[in-house]
Amino acid sequence: MTIKWGIAPIGWRNDDLPELGKANTLQQLLSDIVVANFEGTEVGGFFPDADTLNKELALRQLEIAGQWFSSYLIRDGIEKVEKAFTEHCVYLKKVNATVAVVSEQTGSIQATTKNVFTAKPFFTDEEWVVVTTGLDRLGEIANAYGLKLVYHHHLGTGIQTGAEVARLLENTTPSKVHLLFDTGHIYVSDGDYLMLFDDHSDRIAHIHFKDVRAHSLAASQAQGHSFTEAFLAGMFTVPGDGVIDFKPLYKRIKAMQYDGWIIVEAEQDPAVANPLEYALIARRYIDDKLMGN
Ligand SMILES: O=C1C[C@@H](O)[C@H](O)[C@@H](O)C1=O
Ligand SMILES: [Co+2]
Numbered sequence: 001m002t003i004k005w006g007i008a009p010i011g012w013r014n015d016d017l018p019e020l021g022k023a024n025t026l027q028q029l030l031s032d033i034v035v036a037n038f039e040g041t042e043v044g045g046f047f048p049d050a051d052t053l054n055k056e057l058a059l060r061q062l063e064i065a066g067q068w069f070s071s072y073l074i075r076d077g078i079e080k081v082e083k084a085f086t087e088h089c090v091y092l093k094k095v096n097a098t099v100a101v102v103s104e105q106t107g108s109i110q111a112t113t114k115n116v117f118t119a120k121p122f123f124t125d126e127e128w129v130v131v132t133t134g135l136d137r138l139g140e141i142a143n144a145y146g147l148k149l150v151y152h153h154h155l156g157t158g159i160q161t162g163a164e165v166a167r168l169l170e171n172t173t174p175s176k177v178h179l180l181f182d183t184g185h186i187y188v189s190d191g192d193y194l195m196l197f198d199d200h201s202d203r204i205a206h207i208h209f210k211d212v213r214a215h216s217l218a219a220s221q222a223q224g225h226s227f228t229e230a231f232l233a234g235m236f237t238v239p240g241d242g243v244i245d246f247k248p249l250y251k252r253i254k255a256m257q258y259d260g261w262i263i264v265e266a267e268q269d270p271a272v273a274n275p276l277e278y279a280l281i282a283r284r285y286i287d288d289k290l291m292g293n
Contacts, residue, residue, distance in 0.1 A: 001254070001257040001258060001259055002259050002260075003253070003254075003258060003259075003260070003261075003262055004039045004040060004063070004065070004260070004261045004262070005038050005039055005261075005262055005263075005264070005286065006033075006038050006039060006040040006041050006042065006063075006065050006261050006262070006263040006264070007033055007036065007038045007041060007263065007264040007265070007279050007282065008041060008042050008044075008208070008263050008264065008265040008266075009029055009041055009042065009043075009044035009046075009047075010044070010265055010266070010267045011238075011265075011266050011267065011268060011270060011273070011275040011278055011279065012024040012028070012029045012032070012044075012270055012275045013029070013044055013045075013046055013270070014267055015044060015045040015068065016110065016111060016227075016228065016267070017228060017232075018045065018046070020269055020270060020271075021269075021270035021271075021275070024270060024275070026046070026047060026048065026053075026056060027056060029041070029044075029275075030056055030057070030060050030062055031060065032275060032276045032279060033060070033062060033279070034060045034061075034062065035276060035279075035280075036276065036279035036280050036282070036283045037283055038062075038264070038279070038283070039062065039063060040057075040062050040063035040064060040065055040261070041062065041064065041065065041263075042064065042065050042066055042067055042068070042101070042263060042265075043064055043066070043067035043068075043091075043092075043095065043097070050091055050094035050095050051094075053095055054094070054095060054096075057095070063096065064092075064095045064096060064097045065097060065098060065099060065206070065261040065263060066092060066097045066098060066099035066100055066101050066147075066150070066206065066261075067088065067091075067092055067097065067100065067101060068101045068103065068152070069084075069085060069088050069100055069101060069102050069103070070103060070105040071085070071102050071103065071104050071105065071134070071135075071138065072104070072105055072106050073104055073106065073130055073131050073134035073135070074104070074106035074107070074123070074127045074130050074131060075106040078130075078133075078134045078137055081134065081138070082137065082138070082141065085100070085102075085138050085141055085142075086141055088100060089141055089142055089144075089145040089147055090145070092145065092147055093145045093146060093147065097147060098147065098148065098260070098261070099147060099148045099149075099150045099178075099180075099205060099206045099260075099261070100138075100142045100147045100148070100149050100150070101150055101152050101180055101206065102135065102138060102149055102150070102151055102152065103151070103152040103153075103154050103157060103159075104131050104135075104157065104158060104159060105157065106121075106127075106158070107121035107123075107157070107158055108121070108154070108156055108157045108158075109121065109156040109157075109226070109227070110154065110155070110156045110157065110227050111227075111228070112156075112226060113226045113229075114156075114226055115224040115225070115226065116155050116156045116225065116226055116227040116230060117188075117220070117221050117224070117225075118224070119156070120155070120156050120157065120158070120160050121157065121158050122158060123158040123159075127158070128167065128171065129171075131158070131159075131168070132168065132171040132172050135149065135151065135168075135172050135176070135177050136172050136173050136176050136177060139172070139173065139175075139176025139177045140176055142176075143175070143176065148178050148205045148206070149176065149177055149178060150178045150179060150180040150205050150206040151165075151168060151172075151177055151178070151179055151180060152180045152182060152185075152208075153165050153168075153179075153180075153182065153185055153186065153189075153196075154182075154185055155185050155188055155189060155227055156227050160185070160189050161189050161190055162186065162189075162190050162192075162195060162196045162199070165179065165196060165200065166199065166200070169200055169203050174202075174203060177203075178203055178204065178205035178206070179200050179203040179204045179205065179206075180204075180205070180206040180207070180208065181196065181197055181200075181204045181206075181207050181208070182207075182208040182210055182265070183207075183208065183209055183210050183211070183244055183246070183249065184208070184210025184211065184212055184236050184244075184265075184266075185208075185210070187212050187243075187244055188212060188217060188235070193244060193249070194248060194249060194252070197249060197252060198252070201252065201256050204258070205260055206260055206261055206263070207253070207258075207260070207261065207262045207263065208262075208263050208264075208265040209238075209239045209246060209262055209263065209264050209265065209282075210236055210239075210264075210265050210266055211236065211237045211238055211239045211240070211241055211242030211243070211244050211246075211266065212235060212236060212237070212242045212243055212244060213234055213235060213236075213237055213241070213242050213243065214242070214243040216230075216233055216234040216235045217230075217235050219233065220233050220235050231267045231268065232269055234268065234272075234273075236266050236267050236268060237266050237268065237273070237278070238264055238266045238278045238279070238281050238282035238285070239264060239282050239285050239286065240281055240282060240284065240285025240286075240289065241278070241281055241282075241285075246285075246289070246290060247289060247290065247293065250290045264279070264282045264286075266278060266282075
C-alpha cells in the first residue's frame with residue numbers, strides 16, 4: 001500500500017471560475033504545496049506546457065497525479081471526444097501522471113445559474129449506453145498511455161448519486177473504467193458518503209478529500225444556489241474544517257491496502273480563504289487525526 005497525499009490547485013485558482021485567484025502563479029502554488037508538505041497536485045487549467053511544468057515540479061520534488069477532462073460523449077460523440085482525450089493523455093504521460101479524471105458534462109448545470117440541489121440532468125437509457133460504451137473506449141486509450149481513467153461523479157451532472165455511480169460501474173469494464181471517490185460531492189448529493197465507498201471500493205483508483213460546512217450547505221439549499229454560488233458562499237472546505245468525519249473512511253482506505261493518491265480539494269474564494277492557511281489546516285488534520293491514529 002502506498003498512499004500519496006496531494007492538494008489540488010482549486011483553492012488557489014479555479015477552472016470553473018478562472019477569474020478567482022488570477023494573481024496566484026504556478027510557482028506560488030507549487031511552493032505553497034511544499035510548505036504544507038504535500039507530495040503533489042493535479043494539473044490546473046492555467047498550467048504551462050509539459051517541459052515547463054516538469055522543471056518547476058523537479059525544483060520542488062513534486063509530482064502530478066492527474067487532470068480533469070470534461071467529456072461530452074452524448075453531445076459530441078465518441079470520435080470527437082477520443083481525439084481531445086488522446087491529446088489529454090499525451091500531456092499527462094509527459095508529466096508522469098497516473099490518472100486521467102473524466103466527468104461527462106453533457107447537460108451539466110455545473111456552470112449555469114440553475115439550482116444545483118434540484119435541477120440536475122438525468123440521462124435516458126440510450127444516453128447511458130453512449131456514456132458507458134464511450135467511457136470504456138476512453139479507458140482503453142488511457143490504458144495505452146499507462147494511465148487509469150477515473151470517473152468523477154459530480155453535483156449537477158447525470159452521474160451524481162450513488163445509484164447513478166452504481167449504474168455506471170455495472171455497465172463499464174473494471175480494467176478500463178475506475179472510480180474517483182469525492183467525499184464532498186457524494187456527501188452533498190446523498191448524505192451518506194461511506195456507503196458509496198463500501199459498495200465500490202474495488203473500483204476506486206483515485207480519491208478527493210473535500211469537506212462540507214453544514215451551515216453553508218443548509219443556507220445554499222434554502223436559497224436555491226447554483227453550484228458556483230454555493231461554493232462561493234463557503235459550502236466546501238478542507239478536511240478538518242467541516243462536517244465530514246474522515247476517520248472511518250481513512251480506516252477503510254488503509255484496510256483495503258489502497259495504492260494511489262488522496263488529493264485534498266476544496267474550492268473556495270482564495271480572497272476569502274487563504275489557500276496556504278487552508279492547506280496547513282488540512283495537513284494538521286491529516287497528521288493529527290488520520291495518520292496519527
Ligand atoms: O474535482 C473537481 C474538479 C472541479 O472542476 C470541480 O468543479 C470540483 O467540484 C471537483 O470536485
Ligand atoms: Co473532486
